Amino acid sequence: MVIQYLAQIVNSGLALGAVYGLMAIGFALIFNSSRLINFAQGELLLIGGLTLHSLTQALHLPPLAALAAAAIFGYLLGHALYASTLGVSINASPLRQLMLTVAASLCWQGVAIVVWGKNPVMLPQLLPLPPVRLGLVFLSQDTLTALVLALASVFFLSAFLSSTRTGRAIRAVSMNPVAARLQGIRPGQCHALSFALAGVLAAMAAMAVGPQTMLRYDMGLGLGLKGFVAATIGGYASVPRVFLGGVALGLAEAALVLLLSGELKETVTYILLIGLLVLAPGKQETAHPA
Amino acid sequence: MFPRILIVLAVLFLCGTPALAAEATGDPILVGGLFAQSGPAAFVGTPSRLVAEMTVNKINAAGGILGRPLKLIIHDTESNPDVALRLARQLVEAENVLAIIGPTSTGEGLAVKKYTEEKKVPTIMTVGGDPVIAGGNFGPFTWTFKTPQRTSTAVEKIYDHLKAKGVTSLAVMTAKDAFGQDGLNHLKNLAGKYGMEIMAEETFDPKGTDFSAQAFKLATASPKAVIIWTIGPAGAIAAKNFAALPGNKPLVVECHGQPGPEFLQLAGPAAEGVIMPATKLMAPDSLPAADPQAAVVKAFIADYDKEGIQAKFPLNTHSGYAYDALILLQAGLQKAGKADPAALRDALESLTGVVGVSGVFTITPEDHNGLTTDSMVMLEVKDGAYAVAK
Amino acid sequence: MTLAITKGARNALVFFAILATVGFFLPDYRLLVVNQHLFLALNVLALNFCLGLGGQISLAQGGMAGIGAYASVIAHSHFPQASVIVVPVVVLAAFGFAAAVSRPMERLGEGFLAMATLGVSLIFTNVVLTMGEVTGGSAGLMVDSRLYVPGLGELSGDRTFFFLFLSVMACGCWMFAALKDSRPGRALLACKDDPLAASSCGIDRAALRSLSFGLGGAVSAMAGVLHAHYGGFINPEQFSLELSLKALLFLVIGGPGNLVRPLAAVMILETVMSGMQFLGEARTLAHGLLLTAALLAGYWRSIRPIPMLTIAARSVAPGRKPM
Known part of the structure; x- marks a missing residue:
């Protein structure tokens, strides 16, 4: 019985955790490069997923084409978000920039309502992978797809950030924008690129979450918040750690439901989170992510 | 004579011939x-x-x-x-x-x-x-x-049906909103009257995206049926989560908020075999001619x-x-x-x-x-x- | 005491004069809308204590208003007609709670503080849902008790509550202005400008900021009390994250630290937004665009006087900027 419990925690936790992880990385990328909490992160996922849905209805997309389409569209969406928030208010106070993302999230939600309506939309499984049974752990098709998408994204993103010139430029801007500028890096471009990458990650997350659940105009804030929580758990600093933060959140949620109840899940999650924030060292106001 | 004409006019008026009524x-x-x-x-x-x-x-x-x-x-x-x-x-x-x-x-x-x-x-x-x-x-x-x-009417309808089928052990899964809370109260209050035993109960966020943990936890109590109480797409997600469980699955019962084409579309194959109470609008062809509602x-x-x-x-x-x-x-x-x-x-x-x-x-x-x-x-x-x- | 009235005080007087005039002449049912907006405006004012003075972001305002509302309604159901005692106790308790909660969070950086206070709000909502027997859960609570003032009797009616909201707001504004001009107020502003420098000057940052947080909590709780007894029905949704976000949004539009402008922003923009009903489902988009426009308008106005040279030198988004 206990083992069965554990196996179930792993399956349902991983599926959600992978999605939270992707959201969290996008969150952390933007936060690191521009100190901005992006409240429109969930809407990136929403619009990306809905567009992909329309595409799949119009065309018959083979898996790779769908993947490419999602990535390209997510990239464009990220740029659009940058252009409508940070890009137009680069000298504004961080709070005004933050609130611009809140307003942007409202705008995009509005677009989703006007264009796609309010009925939930089911995204077809675009990357059909067979379900896997590893001993007791049963990974369903959706879980496996989510995991594969997420791990591949983490891998490529880490490689990009650590071994390409542009990727290193993004990291340099995160550490010290002024010094980076002195080295000839354009911080504005790096900010935009981090938004675009967040958009790509959100599109991947949409592909992962779309077939499991569904896409609906009001899902953005909830998923965005989970990404925020996950990024906080992961500590914003490194891509794999932030991703693990997401997985940890997914597992913790599933475990809390099984051990306590769905009723107490949220309360306990947030109490733990506040405890973590207050007690963890190195989260002083000077804590700049590396 | 005069009053009789008046009466005729009045009767005509009350009967409401279309021509007269239009000038209402x-x-x-x-x-x-x-x-x-x-x-x-x-x-x-x-x-x-x-x-x-x-x-x-x-x-x-x-x-x-x-x-x-x-x-x-x-x-x-x-x-x-x-x-x-x-x-x-x-x-x-x-x-x-x-x-x-x-x-x-x-x-x-x-x-x-x-x-x-x-x-x-x-x-x-x-x-x-x-x-x-x-x-x-x-x-x-x-x-x-x-x-x-009333919520209680829907609960009674479900309990009647389950009792007739010999199902008496239940699990309930209700949304964390006013509608779900109302459902939970009535499900618990009426259970005794119908001889139903509620083995386990769970709540979920109706805006959530996945309830497999709840579904699994309820299934481990091995009830014969599980009742899901929510309006909107969460009901379809829950049905999918139950369908994805390995092994023996309980009978999935949705509440009277679900019946409609959307549930079928969203739950897909997972909807198969799910039962739920509905108004007669959802089954017009099955109404016997004697049913007073059939014509309406x-x-x-x-x-x-x-x-x-x-x-x-x-x-x-x-x-x-x-x-x-x-x-x-x-x-x-x-x-x-x-x-x-x-x-x-x-x-x-x-x-x-x-x-x-x-x-x-x-x-x-x-x-x-x-x-x-x-x-x-x-x-x-x-x-x-x-x-x-x- | 000089007779010369400062510009800020004059603006405040004009604002309250206009509001009071509006309150006198609107028909009752229209006043309801104004009162609903005043509730939000009070929360904006409350947030201004945390953010405008202490420089600390808070997304807990919705939760604090909810605590005030629920505490007062539950207390009144046990001690009806004891408003004179219940209301101050509730507001003081909210002050204490907010101050206590903020103390360990004081050292958190902006993003983390936002997360932690948001957590406080979400925990409040979930606790209300869990304690269904006391709070009515998500179905909410009908409020049967009225606020009772000896000598005046029970308080009810739109106009009464309009002036109650207005006087609470006036008190809050006076407190804000007085605090801003006092020694602790200046110390708070110093914390906002540069926390490290402030504490190295011997300012007890944690204590001061918990004062500003506490005052914010108290004003929000008072707003919640009024809202509950006025509307006659409370449920957790009224005090959800949406309220906190809206309060922050309007404060930023008006400029944190400004006394009247954010309040005027609430009253004007909310009135415009509730007038957009005819748009139907396109309303969300319209609201988003309007708020974006308001945010950008404030920003462009603020950068206009800056010479081009300084703009060019600041084309980087650095970690920390003055509000």
Whole structure:
């Protein structure tokens, strides 16, 4: 019985955790490069997923084409978000920039309502992978797809950030924008690129979450918040750690439901989170992510 | 001779030949209509509004009520209790309506109710939750009526069905909102009466995206059936999560908020075998000719189609609530014989056997809904369509 | 005491004069809308204590208003007519709670503080849902009790509550202005400009900021009390994250630290937004665009006087900027 419990925690936790992880990385990328909490992160996922849905209805997309389409569209969406928030208010106070993302999230939600309506939309499984049974752990098709998408994204993103010139430029801007500028890096471009990458990650997350659940105009804030929580758990600093933060959140949620109840899940999650924030060292106001 | 002519004229008038009725006479009877045409409850509110307009046109074409045309002043409550209260006050204080139809969601209903009770405005709500007419903590409900079946009626229908099938061990999974909470209370309160044993209970966030942990936890208590209580897509997600469980699965029972094409579409193959109580709108062809509702339901569906509402909002279990509200209003006004709030209220409270789409209403001072389990049918999803459960 | 009235004080007087005039002449049912907006405006004012003075972002305002509302309603159901005692106790308790909660969070950086206070709000909502027997859960609570003032009797009616909201707001504004000009107020502003420098000057940052947080909590709780007894029905949704976000949004539009401008922003923009009903489902988009426009308008106005040279030198988004 206990083992069965554990196996179930792993399956349902991983599926959600992978999605939270992707959201969290996008969150952390933007936060690191521009100190901005992006409240429109969930809407990136929403619009990306809905567009992909329309595409799949119009065309018959083979898996790779769908993947490419999602990535390209997510990239464009990220740029659009940058252009409508940070890009137009680069000298504004961080709070005004933050609130611009809140307003942007409202705008995009509005677009989703006007264009796609309010009925939930089911995204077809675009990357059909067979379900896997590893001993007791049963990974369903959706879980496996989510995991594969997420791990591949983490891998490529880490490689990009650590071994390409542009990727290193993004990291340099995160550490010290002024010094980076002195080295000839354009911080504005790096900010935009981090938004675009967040958009790509959100599109991947949409592909992962779309077939499991569904896409609906009001899902953005909830998923965005989970990404925020996950990024906080992961500590914003490194891509794999932030991703693990997401997985940890997914597992913790599933475990809390099984051990306590769905009723107490949220309360306990947030109490733990506040405890973590207050007690963890190195989260002083000077804590700049590396 | 002269008086006889008058009488003939009067009789003609009352019978309402179309020619005469079209010129319907006198000041219109003003009624407020509050519908959530935007916001989360719009999927029920917008079609309700269209149905209400359709019904009003029909009533007016047939000569209006008491020889006066009915005029519905419609506002959009945005699914927001604050806005609903604002609009209710506007209707009463500025637009001088006689009665109010709506609002749509339970939260809106509770926000409006306090005011309409104080101002003594007869209000026929189309809200799903019972609290508006539950009394007790939720205050008196002298002036408040509602047309959708009570939660307790749906629970009784489910328990009746399960008992007949010999299922007595249950798990319940309810949404963390007013509707789900209402369901949980009644499921627990009525379980004893029907000899049901609730082995486990869980709650979930109706806006959540995955409930497999809850589903698994409930399944480990090995109940024969699990009852899911929520409105909206979360019900389909939960059905999918149960279908994905390995091994023996409990029978999945959804609540009366789910029946409609959307559930089938979202749950896909996972919907197969799921049972749920519904209004007879969802099974028009299975109604025996002797059923008093058969004619009304079929006529309603034909009109719904003809007006083009079906194309935009495919018929679901909620479609008839606004129609029923207006039919009750009409019956009440005819019984009262005058357009006066107090008389209307008294008449509404003593209506018997008014045949509507959702059932045959027999209202008493204790029961401001007036529907029984006979007004519902149990549906089962078979081959991707609804059929009456055996 | 000089007779010369400062510009800020004059603006405040004009604002309240206009509001009071509006309150006298509007019909009752229209006043309801104004009162609903005043509730939000009070929360904006409350947030201004945390953010405008202490420089600390808070997304807990919704939760604090909810605590005030629920505490007062539950207390009144046990001690009806004891408003004179209950209300101050509730407001003081909210002050203490907010101050206590903020103390360990004081050292958190902006983003983390936002997360932690948001957590406080979400925990409040979930606790209300869990304690269904006391709080009515998500179905909410009908409020039967009225605020009772000896000598005046029970308080009810739109106009009464309009002036109650208005006087609470006036008190809050006076407190804000007085605090801003006092020694602790200046110390708070110093914390906002540069926390490290402030604490190295011997300012007890944690204590001061918990004062500003506490005052914010108290004003929000007072707003919640009024809202509950006025509307007659409370449920957790009224005090959800949406309220906190809206309060922050309007404060930023008006400029944190400004006294009247954010309040005027609430009253004007909310009125415009509730007038957009005819847009139906397109309303969300319209609201988003309007708020974006308001945010950008404030920003462009603020950068206009800056010479081009300084703009060019600041084309980087550095970690920390003055508000």
